[in-house]
Amino acid sequence: MLYWALVFLAVAVIAGAFGFGGIASASAGIAQILFFIFLLLFAAVLIARLLRKGTS
Template sequence: MLSWALTFFIVAIIAGVVGFGGIASASAGIAQILFFVFLVLFAISLIARVARGR
C-alpha cells in the first residue's frame, strides 16, 4: 500500500513538472488517501499485536 502511495506521489511530481496540473492534483490526492489508509491499517495491526501478546 505504501508503495502505491509513493508511486502516485512520483507521478504527481512528474506531472506537475511537465505542466499537467489536473493530473498532478489527482495523483497527489490519490497518494494522500492511500498513505492515510496505510497509516490506519498499520496502527490497527500494531494494536492487534499488542493486544494479542507475544
C-alpha cells in the first residue's frame, strides 16, 4: 500500500510539473488517503504485536 501511495505521489508531482492541476490534485489526494490507511494498519499491527508479546 505504501508503494501505491508513492506511485500516486509521483504521478501528482509529474502532472503538476506539466500543468495538469486537476490530475495532480486527484493523485495527491489518493496518495494522501493511501498513506494514512498504511499508517493506521501499521499502528494496528504494532499494537497487536505488543499485546501478543505481553501475554505469552
